Amino acid sequence: MPAQRFDSPDDAVADIRDGATILVGGFVSAGTPSNLIMALKRSGRRGLTAVANNIGLGDLLDELCEHRQLDRVIGTFAIRASGARTSRFETQYRAGEAALELVPQGTLIERLRAGGAGLGGVLTKTGLGTMMAEGKQVLELDGEQWLLERPLRGDAALLKAWRADTLGNLQYRLAGKNFNPVMATAADLVIVEVEEIVEAGGIPPEQVGTPAVYVDRIVQCEPMAVRWEG
Amino acid sequence: MVAEPPAGLSRELIAMRAARELEPGSVVNLGIGLPTLVAGFVEPSDGILFQAENGILGYAGVSESDFDSDLINAGGQPVDLVPGASFFDTAESFAMIRGGHIDAAVLGGLQVSARGDLANWYVPARGGGSVGGAMDLAVGARKLIVAMAHVTRDGEPRIVESCDYPLTAERCVDVIISDLAVIDVRVDGLVLRETAPGISAEQVAQWTAAPLLIPDVVPEMAL
Numbered sequence: 351m352p353a354q355r356f357d358s359p360d361d362a363v364a365d366i367r368d369g370a371t372i373l374v375g376g377f378v379s380a381g382t383p384s385n386l387i388m389a390l391k392r393s394g395r396r397g398l399t400a401v402a403n404n405i406g407l408g409d410l411l412d413e414l415c416e417h418r419q420l421d422r423v424i425g426t427f428a429i430r431a432s433g434a435r436t437s438r439f440e441t442q443y444r445a446g447e448a449a450l451e452l453v454p455q456g457t458l459i460e461r462l463r464a465g466g467a468g469l470g471g472v473l474t475k476t477g478l479g480t481m482m483a484e485g486k487q488v489l490e491l492d493g494e495q496w497l498l499e500r501p502l503r504g505d506a507a508l509l510k511a512w513r514a515d516t517l518g519n520l521q522y523r524l525a526g527k528n529f530n531p532v533m534a535t536a537a538d539l540v541i542v543e544v545e546e547i548v549e550a551g552g553i554p555p556e557q558v559g560t561p562a563v564y565v566d567r568i569v570q571c572e573p574m575a576v577r578w579e580g
Numbered sequence: 581m582v583a584e585p586p587a588g589l590s591r592e593l594i595a596m597r598a599a600r601e602l603e604p605g606s607v608v609n610l611g612i613g614l615p616t617l618v619a620g621f622v623e624p625s626d627g628i629l630f631q632a633e634n635g636i637l638g639y640a641g642v643s644e645s646d647f648d649s650d651l652i653n654a655g656g657q658p659v660d661l662v663p664g665a666s667f668f669d670t671a672e673s674f675a676m677i678r679g680g681h682i683d684a685a686v687l688g689g690l691q692v693s694a695r696g697d698l699a700n701w702y703v704p705a706r707g708g709g710s711v712g713g714a715m716d717l718a719v720g721a722r723k724l725i726v727a728m729a730h731v732t733r734d735g736e737p738r739i740v741e742s743c744d745y746p747l748t749a750e751r752c753v754d755v756i757i758s759d760l761a762v763i764d765v766r767v768d769g770l771v772l773r774e775t776a777p778g779i780s781a782e783q784v785a786q787w788t789a790a791p792l793l794i795p796d797v798v799p800e801m802a803l
Contacts, residue, residue: 377634377670378656379649403670407656429708443708452709455633456674456716463671476678476716479750481702512650524650525635527669559669575649578656 353518353562355547356569359389362541366506368395373462373504373533374402374411381526383510383543384410384574390419390508397421401462401504403455403529404428406437408578415439415448422449424502426458454482457499459532465501466535472499507537510573511560514544515551518565519558527559534564541567585731585787588759588776589803596621597801598686598727598757602628606683607676609633609717611700612655614727615686616642624662631682633673633713638665654713677713678720685721687714689728689756691743694790696753696765698726699745709746718749730758730787737789739763739770760784762801769793774801 356362363386366372372390376382387410390398396419404427406412414420415438428450429440442448453461460472473496477483487498509530512523520542522530534540547570589597595617602608602618605627610618619641622628631637632653639659643651653659676682691699698718702709718724731737739756755773756763761784762774771793772781781794 377654378652380634380652381650427710427712429706429710440708450708452711454711454715455670455713456678456720459670459674474678475719476749478719480715480747482711482715522667524648525632525652525667526650527667528635529670531669532671573649575647577647577649578652 352516353514353565353568355516356567359385359543359569359571360392362386362567362569363389363393363508366390366393366395369397370395370505371399371401373507373537374400375507375509375528375530375533376409377403377525377528378407378409378578379576380524381510381522381528381530382409382576383508384576385571386508386541386543387411388413388574390414391416395419399424401425401502403458405439408576410574410576412437412439415442418442418447420448422451424451424453424458426453426455428452459529461499461502462529462532462536465503466532469501471501473497474499502536504533504537506539506541507533509533509540509542511542511544513546513548513553514542514565514568515548515553517550518562518568519553520544520560520565521553521557522559531560534560539567540565541569543569543571545573546570585735586760586779586783588730588779592617593803594727594757594759596803597762598725601725601755601757602626602684604628607631607637607681609677609682609685609721611685611687611714611717612712613688615688616653616655616657618686618727629662631673631676632659633670633677635668635670635673636661636665637668638662674713674716677716680720680722682717682721684723684725685717686725686727687717689726689738691738691740691745692726692753692756693743694741694770696751697743698724698748698753699743700748702746704745714748718752723754724752725755725757726753727757730760737787740789760787763792771795772798774799776801777803
């Protein structure tokens, strides 16, 4: 079924529910669905869990903390080593108003991949002997130890690609892929912000970064430039 | 009265020394902060390919040109590309990292232990932490170089018998490059390889809170 085309990011996210788990693509400024994030902010949905590489690094995800829409973040980078600048999320985390599950980046992507690929988990050496292993199963196979990490999925994914075609095939630009292609596989409802929508066939097949089968909704938006100033 | 640690290398000179540790033609990941500076100290003729875990193989250091939000390294900084660069998604990036395809990583450090444990993602006094790709790099890179100040701002040695900060990974560090010294982590312990200009082996030992093997001859770093 072709992806549904929406005229505004607000309409595209309108039926996300309170309490939903939302996968948010992007890495700092690259491939980040800023228009969809701001639409989710305007929707006023609350009690959300965001799964994202980072929050509060010049990204707009931190905007969801202005009115305390995020209960929880699952991510890799949320608290800065220096206290010179803090995000809204960090302030709320320290006040006990928002929870943080910190996950190593390579583990986060593989948990999402497992969630999207019908796998029951991932065995990795990352995190063995650290706080990340607390409460998790360690398996010994052929004399080697592995940490068992469980799959992760979202109720919805908010993603960014450069272009979509009318079927929902996605093409990425430069380092804009990052988490987007894997997150596209791992949510019940996949909503993608793009800079341009072309007819089917307008993206050369070998340049399709995410096949249309994963994509439910596309919306064309003027990209919002964000930047991490350190 | 607390003694002051001696003045050693600047951050730039630590990065320059770390760059010399990289093999020509190797694939290298640089951590956020001081390690990022290393890219500025390699020559194109070295043929080193820098990998950024957000999905670039072959970036050429921080770019002075116009900012493109889709062309950044893992520290969010704009970068240029070298001929032959490629882009990929995060799953592929960490397949490179965990799968043993990265020859060396240069990471920052908070503490390194006598047996090469690294702590670099969680400052207990601040809590919360930010791990990024550090744990995967510490486990997966074939050679791990830690570039850091030898001593904290409060005068506490960062090289310790055993880390009291939460670990990034156990037994992962191969070389420490600090403002005072180059130290190899070997099975028989920490071995002083070089001292910074004007720094004595005794001074390095004094500011190292773990046993340090000092060979008869310890050359000064050539910078």
